Amino acid sequence: MRYSIFQVLKEGLTGHRGWRPAWRDPAPQAEYDTIVIGGGGHGLATAYYLAKVFGAKRIAVLEKGWIGGGNVGRNTTIVRANYLLDGNQPFYEFSLKLWEGLEQELNYNAMVSQRGILNLYHSDAQRDAYRRRGNAMILHGSDAELLDRAQVRAMVPFLNFDDARFPIRGGLLHRRGGTVRHDAVAWGFARAADALGVDILQNCAVTGMIVENGRIRGVETTRGPIRAAKVGTAVAGSSSRVMAMAGMRLPIESHVLQAFVTEGLKPVVPNVITFGAGHFYVSQSDKGGLVFGGDIDGYNSYAQRGNLPMIEDVVEGGMALMPMIGRARLLRAWGGLVDMSMDGSPIIDRTPIEGLYFNGGWNYGGFKATPASGFAFAHLLATDTPHPTATAYRFDRFRTGALIDEKGVGAQPNLH
Numbered sequence: 512m513r514y515s516i517f518q519v520l521k522e523g524l525t526g527h528r529g530w531r532p533a534w535r536d537p538a539p540q541a542e543y544d545t546i547v548i549g550g551g552g553h554g555l556a557t558a559y560y561l562a563k564v565f566g567a568k569r570i571a572v573l574e575k576g577w578i579g580g581g582n583v584g585r586n587t588t589i590v591r592a593n594y595l596l597d598g599n600q601p602f603y604e605f606s607l608k609l610w611e612g613l614e615q616e617l618n619y620n621a622m623v624s625q626r627g628i629l630n631l632y633h634s635d636a637q638r639d640a641y642r643r644r645g646n647a648m649i650l651h652g653s654d655a656e657l658l659d660r661a662q663v664r665a666m667v668p669f670l671n672f673d674d675a676r677f678p679i680r681g682g683l684l685h686r687r688g689g690t691v692r693h694d695a696v697a698w699g700f701a702r703a704a705d706a707l708g709v710d711i712l713q714n715c716a717v718t719g720m721i722v723e724n725g726r727i728r729g730v731e732t733t734r735g736p737i738r739a740a741k742v743g744t745a746v747a748g749s750s751s752r753v754m755a756m757a758g759m760r761l762p763i764e765s766h767v768l769q770a771f772v773t774e775g776l777k778p779v780v781p782n783v784i785t786f787g788a789g790h791f792y793v794s795q796s797d798k799g800g801l802v803f804g805g806d807i808d809g810y811n812s813y814a815q816r817g818n819l820p821m822i823e824d825v826v827e828g829g830m831a832l833m834p835m836i837g838r839a840r841l842l843r844a845w846g847g848l849v850d851m852s853m854d855g856s857p858i859i860d861r862t863p864i865e866g867l868y869f870n871g872g873w874n875y876g877g878f879k880a881t882p883a884s885g886f887a888f889a890h891l892l893a894t895d896t897p898h899p900t901a902t903a904y905r906f907d908r909f910r911t912g913a914l915i916d917e918k919g920v921g922a923q924p925n926l927h
């Protein structure tokens with residue numbers, strides 16, 4: 512069924528009896544050509560592009576819980592292409608271009624909102640770094656504008672300009688960045704992949720890898736063994752656990768990242784704002800809630816819930832940047848499991864096991880990468896060669912030293 516205004520009108524006039532489930536609930540088959548482990552944004556996008564662009568058949572997505580239950584439905588919905596390094600920026604610009612056409616492509620309203628992202632700077636050195644970043648973005652075909660204090664104040668007058676400990680000096684504005692309704696992305700990709708024949712198997716946890724003579728032959732699951740010639744894993748915060756089933760240790764730590772939303776307020780925050788003197792960022796959802804977040808919890812964990820010290824830290828950042836946030840009542844807080852790589856950049860690569868491919872290490876920022884990650888992973892799975900925008904996302908960079916360390920902070924997940 513194609514979604515359209517005419518379909519909505521027709522259903523409205525006929526008692527809404529014609530709507531169908533957005534995707535099927537098939538029984539697992541004994542064998543597929545390709546299995547994608549993880550029904551998050553990346554896994555579903557991978558399956559979709561595999562079928563749509565690369566003409567692959569007999570594909571299954573195996574999800575241990577439900578579609579949208581992982582980070583894809585837990586993030587703070589920010590999409591952007593504002594990176595500095597050559598290894599990153601073309602990939603994220605490719606992703607932003609895919610976001611720009613995604614709703615038409617999937618025939619699904621994902622509430623893509625290019626409301627802009629404003630990264631604040633508070634010192635001359637930070638301004639210079641943002642100028643450099645902005646120039647790199649423009650050189651890669653993206654957009655960036657350096658604003659001074661007066662321009663920032665005209666745009667977001669409610670920030671603390673007058674008696675702040677870290678006075679705002681200006682900001683780097685990336686107008687094409689913004690927000691996308693996160694779980695709608697999972698549903699949109701699931702529905703479109705299903706329509707192309709992809710089997711989406713929920714409540715189907717992978718419990719083991721079937722490897723014979725150095726080659727993947729399939730996976731063990733809670734719904735029985737399923738064989739496949741190719742297996743791609745895209746399980747975000749569970750990456751190290753799933754790859755351990757194939758005997759691999761990854762340069763990845765799993766941490767909890769928390770997010771927060773207030774009660775609904777009248778429109779006040781026009782774009783996404785990031786604090787440059789602490790880790791705090793905020794936007795306003797279409798329902799009116801202020802959606803904000805900050806740093807990861809400072810210990811490794813596989814639990815999808817966080818702790819109080821980080822809540823205090825995030826709220827302190829919010830109060831320093833926009834004291835009026837202290838008047839808003841917090842509605843909900845939640846945590847997701849982020850796969851922090853040691854240089855802060857992702858991995859989309861083959862593994863030493865023939866036919867087994869890996870996608871992970873997305874850190875804080877894998878949501879904005881969802882379409883490009885799916886596209887690039889599908890490219891790798893289908894052609895055995897990396898997508899041109901993802902050639903740097905290799906495992907061996909941790910051996911050769913060709914790291915993609917955007918911030919130059921080293922192997923410190925909490926600083927990425």
Ligand SMILES: Cc1cc2nc3c(=O)[nH]c(=O)nc-3n(C[C@H](O)[C@H](O)[C@H](O)COP(=O)(O)OP(=O)(O)OC[C@H]3O[C@@H](n4cnc5c(N)ncnc54)[C@H](O)[C@@H]3O)c2cc1C
Binds near residue numbers: 582745
């Ligand atoms: C609080 C928070 C805020 C964030 N904010 C942003 C943001 O604003 N912008 C941004 O770009 N990024 C953000 N991120 C990061 C982003 O959400 C993730 O990097 C991205 O969603 C990860 O990819 P995914 O969607 O495929 O992951 P997930 O949705 O987590 O998908 C992985 C799936 O694998 C499944 N799985 C795990 N183990 C198994 C198994 N054994 N068998 C089968 N399935 C399995 C899980 O159940 C899960 O559904 C945020 C993350 C969090 C937690």
